[in-house]
Amino acid sequence: MEPVRIVGVNFSNFVQSVLLALKEKGAAYELVPPPSGLKEPAHMALHPWGKIPVALLDSGPLYETTAILRWIDAALPGRSMTPSEPLAASRMEQWISAITSYLDIHAIRQIGSPMFFAARRGEAFEPPPAALEALDHDLTVFETALGHGPFLGGTDPNLADCLLAPIVNALALMPRTRPMLHARPALTGFLAAVHARPSCEGVLKKPA
Numbered sequence: 001m002e003p004v005r006i007v008g009v010n011f012s013n014f015v016q017s018v019l020l021a022l023k024e025k026g027a028a029y030e031l032v033p034p035p036s037g038l039k040e041p042a043h044m045a046l047h048p049w050g051k052i053p054v055a056l057l058d059s060g061p062l063y064e065t066t067a068i069l070r071w072i073d074a075a076l077p078g079r080s081m082t083p084s085e086p087l088a089a090s091r092m093e094q095w096i097s098a099i100t101s102y103l104d105i106h107a108i109r110q111i112g113s114p115m116f117f118a119a120r121r122g123e124a125f126e127p128p129p130a131a132l133e134a135l136d137h138d139l140t141v142f143e144t145a146l147g148h149g150p151f152l153g154g155t156d157p158n159l160a161d162c163l164l165a166p167i168v169n170a171l172a173l174m175p176r177t178r179p180m181l182h183a184r185p186a187l188t189g190f191l192a193a194v195h196a197r198p199s200c201e202g203v204l205k206k207p208a
């Protein structure tokens with residue numbers, strides 16, 4: 001099979017989610033930067049909101065991370081990352097929605113991303129207290145959810161785990177948020193289990 005072509009950059013948590021899912025499936029991929037730059041016309045032609053990732057399929061571009069994850073799981077051979085039991089499948093859906101609607105907003109959009117770009121400009125960035133407070137709440141919820149872990153999916157990662165792993169890893173990489181994980185053994189165990197999987201290699205940077 002031809003490598004799956006993904007438009008994106010490797011420091012985006014959503015791109016990392018797609019790459020983790022591809023690697024869990026044992027699928028080859030090629031990561032290509034947005035053509036002539038983020039939000040340039042050629043990129044906007046692939047994704048009308050100018051976001052990454054985009055999967056370049058034979059039938060045309062497929063965008064929105066959860067849609068790409070669904071396609072990977074349904075269309076590619078390998079272990080299914082969606083439970084067959086109805087309640088377990090809905091539970092996974094619940095976590096996918098909670099991760100994209102709440103955790104990603106607080107951890108990445110309001111803290112990680114502005115911190116990353118401030119550091120690139122050589123500027124300091126202090127996370128807004130409201131974002132830290134909201135993140136603390138999110139992490140408490142996921143700490144409980146991971147009680148039967150190590151993954152949300154149990155012994156093997158499901159699609160929600162592919163979304164969760166890059167965000168938790170980003171929190172572990174940032175000195176400002178790292179202590180929030182140290183106090184949470186299930187999230188710490190989750191991250192260790194993520195890094196123990198071959199799918200993580202070359203996708204997520206290992207925190208010190």
Ligand SMILES: N[C@@H](CCC(=O)N[C@@H](CS)C(=O)NCC(=O)O)C(=O)O
Pocket residue numbers: 012013014015038050051052053063064065066
């Ligand atoms: N709803 C989109 C969100 C994707 C997204 O926010 N990607 C970020 C990178 S993690 C991005 O493209 N940022 C560039 C920008 O907003 O200009 C999805 O699920 O794929």
